Amino acid sequence: MKAGLSLEVKNLSTTFETPLGAVTAVDGVSFDVHPGEVLGLVGESGSGKSVTLRSLIGLIHPPGKVTGQVTWNGQDLLSVPPGRLRRVRGGEIAMIFQEPMTALNPVLTVGLQVEENLRAHTALDRGQRRARAIELFDLVGIPDAKRRLENYPHQFSGGMRQRVMIAIALASNPKLLLADEPTTALDVTIQDQILKLILSLRDELQMGVVLVTHDLGVVAGTCDRIAVMYAGRIVESGSVLEIFDGPRHAYTRGLLASVPQAGAERGPLLAIEGTPPALSALPTGCAFGPRCSFANDACRATRPELAEIGPGRQVACLHHETVAASKGQFA
Amino acid sequence: MTFALSLRGQRRKTRARRIPVSLIVGGAMLAIQLLLAVFPSVFAPYAPDSFDYNALMQPPSLAHLFGTDNFGRDVLSRVIHAYSVDMQIAFFATVLPFLFGTSIGAVIGYTGGLAETIFGRLVDAIITFPFLVLVIAIVAVLGPGLNNMYIAVGVVDWVFYARLAVAEVKVQKRLDYAEAGRAMGYSPARIVFRHLMPNIITPLIVYWMTDMALAILLGSSLGYLGLGAQPPIAEWGVQIADAKNFMGTAWWMSVFPGVAIVVAGLSFSLTGDGVAEKMRTRR
Amino acid sequence: MHLLLYVLRRIIQLIPTLLFIALVVFLLVHLLPGDPASAMLGDRALTADVNRINHELGLDRPLPVQFLLFLRNLLHGDLGRSIQLHQSVVSLIEQRLPVTILLTVMSALVAVVLALPLAFVAALRRDREADVLIRGTFQIGLSMPVFYIGLLLLTFFGAYLRWFPVGGYGDTFASHLYHLFLPALTLALSLSAVLMRNLRQAILSVIGAEYVDFARAKGLPARLVLLRHVLRNALISTVTLFGLQIGTLLGGAVVTETVFAIPGAGRLMIESIYGRDYPVVQGTTLCLAVVVSLTFLLTDLIQVMLDPRLSR
C-alpha cells in the first residue's frame, strides 16, 4: 500500500471582481485533509464551500482571484506552473460534481471520457486503457461495462451517471477526492448507494476525501471530521462526533436543531431567523451576528477569529462556552 | 452556481436604475433619425427633387455638404428625405407582423396540441423559402412599390415572431407561476396576456429591433433592384442604384446614402442589445 | 444504424414540405390581379393573345385541376416555357442554377473560414480590445445591405485596384472561382457576422459549463479541452443557425448576381421579373426553395453527428 498524501490549506481566499466591487466568496480558510479521511465541508448556499473546493485545484474562472497556500506533496498548488498543476489535477487529486448530467460532456461517449483521463495521466496504450476503463466501471458497479463504454451520458440513469463520473475521476488512482455535493441531485436510495461506494473506495484506495454538502444527514453518515462554513469562513471544525454532540458555534447549533428529530413531531422546529447575508453586504463583526440569539455588542464590534479550543477542535465564536452550555435546552 | 445565488443580493440594489450605455446611445440615435424622418423639410437645405443643371455631380462643398448627384439634386437633402421613406419601411413592414405574430404565437404556444403541430409544419415549410426570394417573387407578381412590399413582407414575417413567441411561451407556461395561475382558476386569456406576455415580450421586442434593421436592408435592396420605392422618390437604395455608375467618379453620391443605411441599422441593433441587456439584469 | 433511420425519417418529412413549396409557387402566379396572361402581356395585349396564353398555361380550368396539372408537369420535369427567352424553364435553370450553387458554397466556405477563428479570439478575449474590434467590425458589416457591400468591393478591388474582374463568370472552372471570389466575399460578410456572433456566445456559455470544468479537473491539456469539449459542443447551435441562414444566403445571391452581372439563377429571376416572364419566376423560386430544403437536410445530419442526443 502506497503512503497517502496530506493536503494542507492555509489562509485560502477567493475574491471575485464584479462591476460593483470585489466580493470575497472564501475568506481566509485553513484546513487539512489526511489520507483515508473524509472531511466534510458543510454550509448553506453562498457559504463558499463549493468555491473553496474549486479554488484548491485552480478551477476558478477569470474574474476570480485565489490567494493563500494549498500544499500538496511538498508544493503550493496555487503557484506551481500550469503543466505541473495539470498533472496533479485528475492524476493525484480528482474532483466529482453535483450534477452528473451537466458534468459529463453530452456529445462524447463515456468510454472516451474515461480514456482521455488515462491518456493524460498514464503511459497505458490503447488496449490497456480500454481494459482499465472496463475495470473501473466494474469497480464502481456499472453492469455490462464493455457495452456501456460506447454509450453517451444521456443513456444512463442519474445514479449510473454519478457512478460514471466517479469512474472517470478514479481513473488514475487519485490520492485525494474532492466531491462537490455528489448526491444532492439523487434520490435517497441512490444517494445511499453512492455514499457507500465513495466510502468503500476510500478504504480500498486509501484516498482522502473532501465532501462538500449541505445535508447534515450525509455528514453524520459519512464524514470523519467536519468544517462548518458560513459567509465564506469556517466557523467551527472538529470531529463529527464532537460537533454533533456539542456544537460550540451558534450557527452550527441552529443548523443541527433545525433538522426535525423523531419524537418531537408537529412541534415547532428551532429555526434560525433571517437569511444568510449577501457576500457584498456582510455585517460588521461576526457575520452570523444579526441572526444569532447569543450576539451582543462585542459580536457586532469585532469579528471572532477561528480559535483552537481543544485538540483538533476550533470555533470562531465569542460565546462558544455559553453556546455549549445552553445545549441542553433543545436536545 | 452557489456563487451566483449569493450575488443575487447585491444585484438587487443597483439593478433598476442602471440603463445600459447601448440603450442610451442607440435610443438617442434613433430619436434623432425619427426627427429627421418626421420633419425632413425642416432639416433638409433643399427640396429632394429640385434639379440644378448648373451643379451636376458637385463634390461636397459648403453649399452642398454631401455634394450633388447627376441631376444636380442635393445629396444631403435626398438622404434626409429618404429617412421618411426608410424609417417608414422599418416600422410599417414590421409592426403588424410583430403584433399579430406575437399574439397568435402566444396563444398557439399556450394551447399546444394540434394547433402547435400544424403551426410547426407551416414554419418548417415557410423557412425553406429564402425570405428575400419570396418577397421578391411576391412583389414581382403584385407589382413594384412600397405597399406591395409591406404585403409581401407581412405575409411571411409574422411567422418568425410567432415562432419565437411559441418557443418562449412553451418555456414560461411550464414555470410554476403560470401553473399557480391555473391552479388559482384564472382564465387562459388572463394567464396568456397578463402573466405570460410580460415575461416573453423582451426577446420579441429585441427581435423586432433586429427586424426593423433588416427591413431597412430589405427595403433598400428592393429599391436598388427597382422593386421597392420608385424613383424619383428619395430612398437610400434608389439613390445608390442611381449612383452605381458613378462609384469611382462621384463617390459622394453612393457613400452618404450607404452610411445612412449603416447608421440606421446600427441604431436599431444597439437599441435591441440595450433592451436585452436591461432586461437581463432585471431577472 | 440510427443515423440511417434518421435520414429516412427526414426524407419522409421532406415530402409535405416540397408539396407546400409547389403549392406556394403555384399560387404565386394566381395572386396576380386580373388574369395572369394580361398581366404578363401588359395593358395593350390583344384579347386573342390573352386567351391563347391562358389556354396554353391551362389557366382557363378550375384552380385545383390546374394545381394537379402543375404537379404532374413538375414530376415530369416540366416547368413550362419562358415567354421571353423561348426556352424551357428547366433548361434555363439547368444552365443557371449551378452558378448560384457554386457562389453559395464558396461564400459559405469563406464565411466559416472567417467566423471560426475570429469567434474563438473574441470569446477568449471577451470584452477586451480584440473582442470589441471584431464585434464592432462585424456589426457594421451586418448593417450594410449586400448590394452595397458588393458595390464597394467591386469599386475598390475590381475597378480601382483591378485585382479581380468587375463581373461575369469566366469559362474554365479556375476562372469561375476567380470571377466568383468578390461576389462570394460580399455574400460571406454578413453570414460570417451572424455565425461569429452566435459561435462566440455559444463558446462563452459552453466554457462556463460544468463538463468543461470537469474536463479541466481531469487535468487535460488546454488545447484538448478547447477543441474536444468546448468547440464541438458550441458548434451544435452554430450549425443549426448556419442551416437557417442558407435561405438568407440564397436571397443575397440573387442581389449579388445582379450587382456583379453573374449569369446565375438569381439574376435570371430578377431579369424575368423585369420582363414579366412569370414561368421563369415560378421556376427559379421553386428551385431555390428546394435547394434550401435539401440544405436543411444536410445541416440536420451534421447536427445529429455532432450531437448523439438527437438521433433516437
Added chain:
Amino acid sequence: MTDPTLISLEDVGKVFPMNSSLLRFMRGLPQSRVNALNGVTFEIRRGETVGIVGESGCGKSTLARCLVRLHDCDSGRIRFEGNDIAELEGANRRQFNRRVQMIFQDPYSSLNPRMRVRQILAEALSVHRMRPKAEIPARIAELLDTVRLPSDAADKFPHEFSGGQRQRIGIARALAVEPEVLVADELVSALDVSVQAQVVNLLLRLQTELGLTVVFVAHDLRLVRHISHRVVVMYLGRVVEIGPTERIFSAAAHPYTQALLAAAPEMDPRHRNTKPAARGELPSPLNLPPGCAFNTRCPLATGRCFTERPELRATEYGHMAACHLVDAHAVSA
C-alpha cells in the same frame, strides 16, 4: 357530524404519452407512454396532514397536480366532498379552485417576476371576489402579517426577496382566497436547512390556526414524519403503503418503505451501516416489470411477486401495504 372524508381518490390513473414517432408507427410498435399514476386509491380527511413520499418518478408531483386539477386524470376519479372534480363546471369549478390551493416548489419561478407582491395578492382577491375593492389593501396587509412578512413587502418585486420569503409570498397568495385544502409540492426542498425550519413552522401554525387540510408532498422523510398525521408511500405511480405516520416510521410493512427508511441518512454519527439499503435502480417507467413493480430491487421477492401484482391490503386498522409478503389482518371496522 359531517363526513370526515374531504377528498377521495378512486383508482386514479394518469398517462403521459411520449413523443410518438412515425417510424414507430410504421414498424407497428405501440406508441410509448408513461403511466405516471396507476390505480391510486386513498382518502384525505378534513383537517389532517397527509404526507406523500417517494422518489423521483413515483408520481407524487403528478398526484398533487391532479388534486388541484392542473392535470385531469385519465381514469378513475377524484371526489371533493363527494363530487367528481372532473365534472365541476363554471361557478362550481371556480369554487373548487378557490377551496383547494397549491403551493409550489421553486421559490424562483412560482411568482410572476413582472408583478409586485401587491398585484399578485390583489389579483387573487379580486378574481375570486374575496373582498370589495376598498378592503383589498387592508386584506393584503393582513395576509403579509399572517405569513410574517414586513408590510413594505407589498410594493416589491419577487426578485427582491430571498427564497424563504418567496415561499411565504406563495403561501400568502394561496391563503388570500381562504382555502380549505393546501397542496404543498416540495414546499421547502429548494430552501436552505435553516430557512426550511422557518417555513415548516409557519405551515404548522397556519394549519392549526385556520383548520386547514394539508397534502404535503416531499421526498424528505424527516420532514414528512415531522408534519404529517398520515403518510402515503408511492413507488412508480402506485401507492405501496399507507398508514399513520408513527406506524409507517416504526413498523413499515412494505420492503420498499423499509429500504427508503434505511437509506435516509440518520442524524447520529454513531449509527452507520456500510451496506446500501436498496440495490439496483428504478426500472424505466416505459417498461415496467410484470407483477410487483419493486420486484427488481426487492431482497425478498419470490415467484409470485414476478407474476401477480399485489393489491393494497390492510395489515391493521388504517395501515395498508401492497405486498404479497405482508400478512393481512382481519380488520373490524
